[in-house]
Amino acid sequence: MRYLVLSDIHANIEALEAVLAAAGGQYGAVLSLGDLVGYGPNPNEVVTRIRELGPQLALVGNHDLAALGQLDLEMFNPYAREAAEWTAWCLASESRSYLSGIEPSAAGENVELFHASPRDPVWEYMEEGWQGRPNFAAFQAPLAFVGHTHVPRVFVLDESGGVTVGVPGAGETLQLEPGNRYIVNPGGVGQPRDGDPRAAYGIWDSEAATFNFERVPYDVPVTQGKIREAGLPEILAARLPLGH
Ligand code: ZN
Secondary structure, three states, X not given: OEEEEEXXXXXXXXXXXXXXXXXXXXXXXXXXXXXOOOOOOOHHHHHHHHHHHOOOEEOOOHHHHHHOOOOOHHHOOHHHHHHHHHHHHHOOHHHHHHHHOOOOEEEEOOEEEEOOOOOOOOXXXXXXXHHHHHHHOOOOOOEEEEOOOOOOEEEEEOOOOOEEEEOOOOOOEEEOOOOOEEEEEOOOOOOOOOOOOOEEEEEEEOOOOEEEEEEEOOOHHHXXXXXXXXXXXXXXXXXXXXXX
């Protein structure tokens, strides 16, 4: 089976549609790693589109929980908090009930999903090699997917117990070797933070044991215009073309 792996769409419908158009026909199922809403101007459109896709596994992220009123907004920086309040205000009841019905972690066949990290599915940003060991100890499967940082990453635990962390480039294919375990972050769809403004996504082929890191451009000025029109903080528009 080939899976389309999506994370951190953040209410950016233009980025999501660009990903779905680019990946069209290449996958049989969708895995959604959470943060469908927050920061961006189209929370209900994104939740509706994801519901229509019917992901095999879907997670709720910290921004989704904030919009539902289930997280303390004191944990957010001021512009994230302002966006969370705006999102909570405009979130439709169908969007609310969809997000309320999913968890920040989920398990499938030979794969586990966590919005942030295996040991802390809501908050930990997995960026550095030292975070690998305690997180590999926190799940069982050979492969886990995480999001939350909006930056593509690969953590590898090899058979001798060594952990390495890699920064995959756009278009790169990762071969998943038997005996190794992996924690993979596909990067963010709606607000990339690795200096590349293109929407990031991944294709996991469970039979070929490969993971492809993909990027696709989308119409950033359209999204920026909507952010400004909604009265969301200017930084949320300004950061998109910079990819951070
Ligand atoms: Zn996020």
